[in-house]
Amino acid sequence: MTGEPLIQLEGITKTFGNGAAAFQALKGIDLTIDRGEFVAIMGPSGSGKSTTMNILGCLDVPTGGVFRFRGVEVQKLDRDQRSLLRRRYLGFVFQGFNLLARTTALENVELPLLYRGESKAQRRESALRALDQVGLVPWASHSPAELSGGQQQRVAIARALVTQPDVLLADEPTGNLDSERSVEIMLLLQRLNSEGITVLMVTHEEEMASYAKTIVRFRDGLVETIERDARVLAPEGGAV
């Protein structure tokens, strides 16, 4: 497995709709992402960044091209196989947090483990460890309504981390947060990345993108530029 890139997109196209109403969102994306990367995907609305993110998250399949994840051609997998892939290797963080309401932080974090068939004790232990990673152990028994936006997003990150995934996919993770909370979240993502998780993030804020190692810019369904070693803001404590 070493030497092979974690994620490989080759000539990925995506068309929505049929006939005259058809809209080509992606017109041939080539992109390679290695393990340990922290990639920020940027671009104006309609540039195809969210579509790409959905494909990378195995939530959607491309119309054409090849998407290899850990060497597996994802476009050939069926719905359930992609679910298993998500369950095993991917963690999701959304702009709107997407926590289950009226459910405690701890239970939210435990949720992915439920589908792995782990015992209650195992789930609790792993969930508490993940909450510890985001510094929210004291808030474990609070429901989302009792948490601030920043805290909710940290619970969501803990939920994404609890399965110890290879890749963390974050879709506008700071979109609903003020700048102070946003920086907190970015520093957290940086720290997790430095601990070995590959982070893929969609954002339209230059400042947030600057926390990433690589910035990929989209325009009109194509990759416009790839800036490697783009990082200008070092993580706190100066790791890496």
Added chain:
Amino acid sequence: MFGSTLLLALREIRRHILRSILTTLGIIIGVAAVVTMVTLGNGVTASVQEEISSLGASNFIIFPVRTTRGTIRPFDEADVRAVEQQIAGVDLAAGSVGAPTTAFYNGQDWDTRVEGGTNDLLEAQSITIAEGRPFSADEEQAGKNVCLLGLKVRDAIFPSATSPIGANMRLGDIPCQVIGVMEERGQGGGGADDDDVVFMPLKTVQRRFRGNDNLDYFVVKYDAAYAAAAIQDSLVDLLRERRLLQGDEPNDFNVIDTAQINQALGAATGALTAMVAVIASISLLVGGIGIMNIMLVSVTERTREIGIRLAIGALAREVRLQFLTEAVVLCALGGLVGIALGFGASIGLAALIDVPFVFDPMINIVSFLFAAGMGIVFGYYPASRASKLDPIDALRHE
């Protein structure tokens, strides 16, 4: 996994407790109706069967009827003996005659009925002696003044602590000695209370109360191995012959087959049960549609949740199982509540209409399983719809 799915389902139901109750009302009412009606039906059947067994299991009851000329020709002992001796398949035949009377003992009095019969009549009508002894052959032949008390008469005129056996009491102005007490028999045919009676030898009643040898009716107990219709035919032929009825003259007597009464009552109970089943099915169907409706609402309300679950790797079948479990748990709880209500209602109603409460575990189990099955049938479509949602669309759902 299944444990947590169950827990989740219970939590969702509790979260919308009023909605859950209203939704399951159809199931609750349906199950309660089935349980109540079947339990009461069993009670009615039991009490009817008790009544019939008091007539005897496979008996003919023969009594004279008024002819077109307005006369009644009673049967007598000779007819009974002829039937018993000349018709194959007849185990025994015994006549009965009765009269109203008043029982007196130790200053107490009680209006009741005296019935004359032999030990054979007691046997044919499945009457057993609870205390004391039946008539002796000598008492029957000589028409002695001995009597067997029905429970009600015994309770009415004898102190409860003492045994009435051997006591000398009076029926009207006829003295008699108590030799036994009959087992409780309950409500008899035609609404008469079979326990409110005093039995004396046939001859005693004929001679002392009626002053003739007539019989009110007689009972023919036949061997169940024989065809009842054939016996009845020979019976009718023999009696017509003995009563000198010409070819086209109608019978001036009636033959009732208790087995037929049994069948007729069984058929009536069956029809009632079928009707209840239809009504209950409609109620359950309506309840099921309610379940389906609310589950569809629930799926729409929780679209985002479904999106989250799918995104973090839930399989389609796991999402389906979650919603299906919720529907089944909802219906099963409705079933339990319905059974509890039905249980209470049938105890209350059984007491009200005076039939025994006969608990039937089968109908309770079947109703419960049926209710749970409704959850599968009517929960499947909403659950399947939830499982087919596109995670991207579901996550975007507001």
